Structures are given as structure tokens and as C-alpha cells.
Amino acid sequence: MTAVIEPSSPSPSVPSMRRPLSGWANLAPVVRFGAAAAALLVVFSIVRIIADANDLTSSSTFAAALGATAPIFLAGLGGLFSERAGVVNIGLEGMMVLGTFGAGYFGYHWGPYAALLGGLVFGALGGLLHAVATVTFGVDHVVSGFAINILAPGITRFLASELFAGKRDGTITQSPTMKGSVSRIDVPFIAGGRIGNWHSPDPLLWFERKHWFFVSDLAGLLRGFTHDLAMPTLVAIILLPVSIYVLWHTPFGLRLRSCGEKPTAADSLAVPVYRMKYYGVVISGALAGLGGAWLVTNTRSYLENQPANRGFQGLAALVFGNYKPTGVAGGAGLFAYAQALTQRTGTQPVRALFLIAAIALAALALRSFYKRKLISGLSLVILAPLALLYYVLNETVNNQIVFITPYLVTLLVLAFASQHLRMPAADGKPWRKGMTE
Amino acid sequence: MNRKRLLYALASPAAAALVALVISSLALIVSGYSPFTAFKAMITYLDSADSVVAIVNRAAPYYVAGLAVALGFKMGLFNIGADGQYRLAALLSAAAGAQVNFWAPLHVLFVIVVAILVGGAYAAIPGVLKVTRGVNEVVATIMLNSIATGITAYLLSVYLRDKSGRSSLVSQTKELPQSAWLPSLNRALRAVGYHLPNGTVLNGYLIVAMLAGVFFYVLVFRTRFGFELRTTGVNPSAARAAGINPGRMVISTIVLSGMIAGLIGIGPLLSDVHRYSDIFPTALGFTGITVALLGRNHPAGIAIGALVIAGIERAGQNLNTVNIPPEITKILAGVLVLSAVITYEVVLRLTQAATVREAAHRAHSQLPGNAPADEAVAAK
Numbered sequence: 001m002t003a004v005i006e007p008s009s010p011s012p013s014v015p016s017m018r019r020p021l022s023g024w025a026n027l028a029p030v031v032r033f034g035a036a037a038a039a040l041l042v043v044f045s046i047v048r049i050i051a052d053a054n055d056l057t058s059s060s061t062f063a064a065a066l067g068a069t070a071p072i073f074l075a076g077l078g079g080l081f082s083e084r085a086g087v088v089n090i091g092l093e094g095m096m097v098l099g100t101f102g103a104g105y106f107g108y109h110w111g112p113y114a115a116l117l118g119g120l121v122f123g124a125l126g127g128l129l130h131a132v133a134t135v136t137f138g139v140d141h142v143v144s145g146f147a148i149n150i151l152a153p154g155i156t157r158f159l160a161s162e163l164f165a166g167k168r169d170g171t172i173t174q175s176p177t178m179k180g181s182v183s184r185i186d187v188p189f190i191a192g193g194r195i196g197n198w199h200s201p202d203p204l205l206w207f208e209r210k211h212w213f214f215v216s217d218l219a220g221l222l223r224g225f226t227h228d229l230a231m232p233t234l235v236a237i238i239l240l241p242v243s244i245y246v247l248w249h250t251p252f253g254l255r256l257r258s259c260g261e262k263p264t265a266a267d268s269l270a271v272p273v274y275r276m277k278y279y280g281v282v283i284s285g286a287l288a289g290l291g292g293a294w295l296v297t298n299t300r301s302y303l304e305n306q307p308a309n310r311g312f313q314g315l316a317a318l319v320f321g322n323y324k325p326t327g328v329a330g331g332a333g334l335f336a337y338a339q340a341l342t343q344r345t346g347t348q349p350v351r352a353l354f355l356i357a358a359i360a361l362a363a364l365a366l367r368s369f370y371k372r373k374l375i376s377g378l379s380l381v382i383l384a385p386l387a388l389l390y391y392v393l394n395e396t397v398n399n400q401i402v403f404i405t406p407y408l409v410t411l412l413v414l415a416f417a418s419q420h421l422r423m424p425a426a427d428g429k430p431w432r433k434g435m436t437e
Numbered sequence: 438m439n440r441k442r443l444l445y446a447l448a449s450p451a452a453a454a455l456v457a458l459v460i461s462s463l464a465l466i467v468s469g470y471s472p473f474t475a476f477k478a479m480i481t482y483l484d485s486a487d488s489v490v491a492i493v494n495r496a497a498p499y500y501v502a503g504l505a506v507a508l509g510f511k512m513g514l515f516n517i518g519a520d521g522q523y524r525l526a527a528l529l530s531a532a533a534g535a536q537v538n539f540w541a542p543l544h545v546l547f548v549i550v551v552a553i554l555v556g557g558a559y560a561a562i563p564g565v566l567k568v569t570r571g572v573n574e575v576v577a578t579i580m581l582n583s584i585a586t587g588i589t590a591y592l593l594s595v596y597l598r599d600k601s602g603r604s605s606l607v608s609q610t611k612e613l614p615q616s617a618w619l620p621s622l623n624r625a626l627r628a629v630g631y632h633l634p635n636g637t638v639l640n641g642y643l644i645v646a647m648l649a650g651v652f653f654y655v656l657v658f659r660t661r662f663g664f665e666l667r668t669t670g671v672n673p674s675a676a677r678a679a680g681i682n683p684g685r686m687v688i689s690t691i692v693l694s695g696m697i698a699g700l701i702g703i704g705p706l707l708s709d710v711h712r713y714s715d716i717f718p719t720a721l722g723f724t725g726i727t728v729a730l731l732g733r734n735h736p737a738g739i740a741i742g743a744l745v746i747a748g749i750e751r752a753g754q755n756l757n758t759v760n761i762p763p764e765i766t767k768i769l770a771g772v773l774v775l776s777a778v779i780t781y782e783v784v785l786r787l788t789q790a791a792t793v794r795e796a797a798h799r800a801h802s803q804l805p806g807n808a809p810a811d812e813a814v815a816a817k
């Protein structure tokens with residue numbers, strides 16, 4: 001949690017931050033991120049041992065979390081492209097729904113890799129609709145996005161009744177199962193991947209099973225990223241550096257972002273603002289659709305309402321991640337990790353999460369007091385023992401409490417970190433050529 | 438000019454309806470169905486007292502949901518959370534109502550007050566978060582909807598479940614005593630000489646919905662608070678300059694919106710199912726957004742929007758008899774919303790352009806040395 005909040009801490013609006021930078025702030029971002037991640041892993045390791053919850057940091061939990069991260073991350077990344085171009089995209093959920101249909105249809109006819117393409121194309125169509133409404137016709141962005149969320153399930157249900165129902169094992173709520181499935185990778189010599197017919201050794205699993213302090217947790221984390229990795233997940237991982245590069249290191253990205261910050265200024269420099277916004281929103285739909293396609297390739301068929309709020313979670317991850325690709329990945333990871341824990345056997349890992357929450361809240365409280373923010377410090381001081389109390393009092397955790405955990409965490413993070421969040425300056429404001437701002 | 442304005446006002450919904458009809462007809466034609474058969478089956482089905490009553494019953498909670506959302510819209514607040522607010526309110530008011538036994542009108546009032554308070558309290562969370570911590574209310578209410586889903590399921594399964602008798606296996610609250618049921622309006626209709634066919638019940642909740650509409654109208658258009666609310670919605674910085682406290686406006690508006698949202702579930706609860714369970718109607722809050730958008734945030738417009746959506750849903754039930762997938766009504770409703778917001782924007786632009794043109798025209802003709810504008814245009 002702290003790792004995600006830290007990078008945004010140098011906030012120019014707080015005068016007290018103008019003190020000479022402490023040693024921590026002088027470190028390179030990579031070092032800071034690494035140190036924060038290591039500290040977090042130490043906390044997890046301690047809690048795992050105290051709570052006797054090996055699944056907290058097992059490679060299967062991390063692998064499940066990574067898989068669950070992919071669709072949320074793709075949706076959030078979609079939101080990033082749109083909102084960086086100045087168009088709020090609350091229609092991500094609808095575009096994801098369209099993507100699941102496209103993936104189901106393409107997958108049924110031409111296999112799992114065509115499914116990814118199908119999701120991309122159908123999602124992009126949803127994005128195009130949003131762009132037409134918001135950019136060309138100047139409709140309120142939230143309104144248009146919401147309308148797409150209403151429209152998309154209607155379209156897919158009608159199409160499914162026409163194209164899936166009665167075909168092989170297809171019904172109105174499910175496409176026929178696609179032939180074949182996406183390939184999954186185990187990295188050789190690290191996570192026991194095969195070379196030809198020979199199984200290479202799996203040292204990470206060996207370390208993980210020792211349940212040593214920190215070492216086993218680290219092995220679990222690494223193995224989660226190198227073991228049983230589905231191709232679409234790999235695509236999602238690769239899209240992280242790609243979108244950083246595109247948005248921050250190419251002229252296209254600069255133009256796109258300028259349309260989200262100050263479109264009139266961009267226009268005066270001959271940036272085609274309308275066209276850039278179109279690009280942003282269509283890419284946004286395509287990525288959300290790809291997220292939907294991830295779900296479809298995972299189940300090998302389209303299911304009705306398969307995204308189940310993941311588009312909204314992507315949106316939350318985007319705000320949580322301060323409109324930055326790495327932040328989106330972090331936010332999506334948080335949602336996915338909590339979801340993955342709930343699917344482990346027993347509720348012990350989730351119960352352990354409350355211990356972690358207590359520690360994290362206490363740490364944040366100290367930080368608030370250190371920065372002389374008494375009110376947020378005090379409210380955190382009250383929350384921390386509550387989380388601890390819940391951990392102590394409850395032997396098992398109710399499934400519903402588990403269900404709301406990621407939402408609650410996101411809400412808390414938004415409540416305590418929103419001062420550090422900055423959305424693109426012109427995000428959500430309808431813009432027309434020639435208007436005065 | 439006034440006639441022109443009326444024309445513009447009617448142009449937008451007419452164009453939206455046309456677009457929705459054309460697009461759903463195209464979808465039908467492409468899939469090999471006849472749109473005429475479809476629309477004929479839909480329209481003929483509506484032509485009965487039975488259908489009219491069913492539509493009104495269905496539309497009433499939609500209407501209240503539309504009012505809840507529209508109140509936020511009026512000042513630029515997007516209360517997506519109406520959905521969570523009404524579900525939580527329905528659960529808690531159902532549980533509270535089943536615990537007590539009052540004289541009937543008081544009992545009904547008690548349940549309604551509990552629902553209003555719960556809805557308002559839950560809506561206060563995003564309001565306070567927005568004002569004190571700057572959290573975007575759209576994201577906060579999306580989170581709170583999911584949290585409400587979890588909380589209601591948790592409370593229902595652990596604390597509020599009816600543990601007595603046969604019903605203990607099902608997740609549901611104890612049934613409300615009859616004193617907490619809203620009477621049907623059949624007797625009132627009979628008093629004015631109108632007899633509904635047997636088995637048709639016009640829900641008493643209609644009165645609650647109408648009162649909510651009147652409350653909305655008076656609050657927004659006839660009070661100082663409503664004036665401040667609309668001012669903030671149209672121009673926040675002008676409102677602030679005029680001494681309107683934006684934080685106070687945000688919190689009071691979203692709490693009021695939540696209080697109205699609390700009333701949504703009262704409809705099914707007091708007029709229909711009489712208990713909260715796993716099968717209690719969901720997503721009414723989202724339908725409220727649709728309805729508010731169709732009705733342009735005006736209580737009369739919202740009523741029309743609610744009736745249209747309820748009518749489309751009801752009419753769709755007859756499509757199976759002519760072997761056309763009823764899912765087409767979902768496309769019809771979705772396209773209707775999207776085209777309604779787009780055509781409204783287009784008409785607004787046309788109106789603005791016309792106004793500007795007219796003003797320029799007038800200014801031109803008033804300049805000294807210029808002939809009256811008509812001739813100047815003719816000379817060109």
C-alpha cells in the first residue's frame with residue numbers, strides 16, 4: 001500500500017514539503033520502490049508466520065492474483081488513455097462487456113488468439129461510440145459513459161440470442177466453447193518450465209515450500225510471476241512499459257496528454273485535438289475490450305455479465321494510481337490480490353489481511369503525525385486498533401466481509417491520499433474548437 | 438419565438454425516439470425479423486387496463502429513483518450510489534418494520550422514515566468524503582454500491598435473517614405485519630366509479646411516488662435552497678461568488694438525494710413482497726439514472742421517462758408470442774438513452790446558434806446607417 005502512495009508524495013502545494021529533501025526523497029525511484037516493496041514483503045512474511053497463513057504469500061496465490069490483475073489492469077489502462085486525452089470514461093464496463101462478446105464470437109470461430117483480436121475490435125467500437133458522443137456532440141462524459149454501460153449488455157444479449165443460442169453448447173448467456181486454449185508458460189530453470197520433454201528444475205518451489213522467513217515469501221512472489229503464465233496475461237504485462245513509452249516518450253503521447261491538460265493551448269500549437277481525443281477514447285475501448293477478452297480466453301467461452309464490475313474496478317485503480325500506468329497496475333493488483341485470497345481454501349489468509357491492515361494503518365498514522373497532520377493521524381489511530389480487534393475476535397471471516405475488503409481499501413486510500421492525486425487538468429470538460437476556457 | 442422554442446423542446450425527444458426505432462428496426466431486419474410484426478405485437482399488448490396498471494406499478498419506483506438521481510444532477514453531482522442506498526435502506530427498514538407493531542398509518546410511516554434516514558446516512562459518506570477529502574463522488578459511490586452489496590448480504594445472512602419456522606432456510610427478513618402494508622388504490626378508484634378487472638391491483642406506492650415528485654418540484658423550483666442548488670449546477674464559481682457555500686451544498690444535496698433514494702425500495706417492500714430477501718429487486722438505482730437522463734431532470738419529464746422505460750419492458754413480454762427475441766427491447770431502451778442525450782446536445786447547439794444569429798441580426802440593424810437587417814441580407 002505504502003509503495004503506491006510514496007511516489008506521489010512531493011506535492012508542491014504543501015509549503016512544509018519545501019524543507020531540504022530528506023535522504024529518502026533523494027533516492028532514485030527504482031530504489032525507493034524496491035525498498036518499499038521489500039518492507040512490505042517483510043510485513044507480509046511476519047504476518048504469515050504469526051497468523052499461520054502460508055497462502056498469504058504462496059506462489060499459487062500470487063499467480064492467481066496476477067491473472068486476476070490482468071483484466072482490471074487492462075480496463076484501468078484503457079481509462080488512462082481516455083482520461084489523459086481529457087475524456088472521462090465511465091463506460092469502461094460496457095466496453096469490456098462488448099469485448100467479451102467479440103472475444104466469444106471470434107474465439108468460437110477462429111480460436112483463442114482470434115478471441116483477443118475480437119475483444120480488441122468490439123471494445124474499440126464501444127470506444128468509438130463514446131468518442132462520437134463526447135467529442136463530436138459534446139455530451140457530458142459521465143452521461144455518455146453510463147449510457148454505454150446500459151446499451152452494451154442489451155446489444156450483447158440480443159446478439160448472443162442470435163449468434164450463440166443453439167450453436168453447439170452455446171446458449172443465450174454463453175458462447176460455444178472455443179477450440180483449443182491459450183498457451184501457458186513456466187520459465188525453465190526458475191519455475192520448472194519444460195524444454196522439449198524434459199522438466200527443468202523448479203528451485204523457487206523448493207524455497208517456497210521451506211516456509212522460511214522472507215526467503216520463501218520472495219520465492220513465492222517470483223514464482224507467481226514465472227509459473228503458469230497465460231499468454232494474454234503476458235500481453236497485459238508487456239502493455240505496461242509500452243503504454244509508459246507511448247504516453248511519455250513519443251510525440252503522440254505528448255500531444256494526447258496535452259489535450260487532457262489544456263486543449264486550447266494544444267490547439268494553438270496545431271495539435272488536432274478532436275482527432276487525438278478520438279485516438280485516446282478508441283484505444284481506451286480497445287484495451288477495455290482486451291480485458292474482456294482476457295476473461296473469455298480464461299473460461300474459453302463468453303459468459304453473460306462476465307466483467308462483473310471489473311471495468312469499475314479498473315476505473316478505481318486509475319484514480320487510486322493517480323492517472324499513471326504503474327499506479328494503475330498497483331491499484332489493479334490490490335483488487336486482484338484481495339480477490340485471489342478469497343478464493344484460497346479457508347479464510348485464514350483473509351483474516352491475516354486484517355492484521356496487515358492494522359500494521360499499515362498504524363504506519364500511516366505515524367507518518368501523518370510526523371507530517372503534523374493531526375486529524376488524519378487521529379482517524380488512522382482509531383482505525384488501526386479496530387482492524388486488530390477484528391483479527392483477534394474472529395476465528396473465521398464472513399465471505400461478505402471478504403467481498404467488500406478491496407472496495408473498502410480503495411475508499412480508504414482515496415480518503416487518505418486524495419490530496420496527492422491529480423487528474424488531468426481538463427479531464428471531463430467538454431471542449432469545442434474556438435471556445436474560451 | 439415561443440413557438441420556435443417549443444418546437445426545439447419537442448424536437449429532441451422526437452428525434453431520439455426516431456433514432457431508437459430506426460436502429461432497433463435495423464437490428465431486427467439484419468437478424469431476419471420484421472420490425473412491423475415486433476412493434477405491432479408490442480403496441481397491441483399495451484392496450485389493456487391490465488397492462489396500464491402493470492406499467493404504472495413498475496414505473497413508480499423508477500420514478501422515485503429518477504428523482505433521487507436528478508436532484509444530484511441538478512447541481513452537477515453524479516449520485517451513482519442511489520442503487521446501494523436504496524438496497525441498504527430497504528433491508529434495514531424491512532427488518533425494523535417487522536420488529537414493531539403500530540397502528541397502520543403510523544407503522545407505514547415508521548418504515549418509510551427508517552428507509553429515508555438510512556438512505557440519507559449512507560449517501561452522506563460520499564458527500565463528506567468529497568467535501569473534506571476531495572474524493573470524486575462517482576468513484577466513491579461506485580465503491581459504496583459494491584460495499585452495500587456486501588453489507589446487505591452480510592447483515593441478512595448473519596443478523597437479520599428470519600430464523601423462525603420453515604422460512605429459516607431462505608435468506609430473508611421476517612415478513613412485515615399487515616399494518617405496515619400500503620393499501621392498494623383499487624378501492625379509491627372504485628369510489629370514483631372506475632372498476633379495475635379482477636386480479637389487477639394498483640399499488641398504493643403510487644401516492645408515495647407522486648408526493649416525492651411534488652416534494653422535488655417545490656424543493657428545486659420554489660425554495661431558496663433549490664435556487665442555490667440550480668445556481669451551483671449551472672455555474673459553480675458564480676454561486677461561490679454569490680456567497681453560496683459549495684461544501685454545504687454538496688453534502689445537503691447528496692444527503693437529500695440519498696433520502697429520496699431510500700424511498701425507492703419502499704415500493705416493492707410495502708406494496709408487493711413485504712420482506713427483504715435475496716430476490717428483492719436490484720439495480721433500480723441504475724434504472725433511475727436512465728430515467729433521469731430521459732426526463733432531463735424535471736419531475737414531469739422523469740415521469741414520462743419512467744413510464745416509457747416501464748412500457749418498453751412490459752411490451753417486450755409479448756415478443757415471445759411472435760417468436761422475436763425480447764432482448765431487442767434492451768437495445769431499444771439503451772439506444773433511446775444514448776440518442777436522447779445526443780439529440781438534446783445537438784438541439785441545444787442549434788438553439789444557441791439561432792439565438793446568437795438573431796442577436797447579431799438585431800444588433801446589425803440597429804447600427805446607424807444600416808438598413809433594416811432583412812434588406813441588408815437581401816442585398817447580399
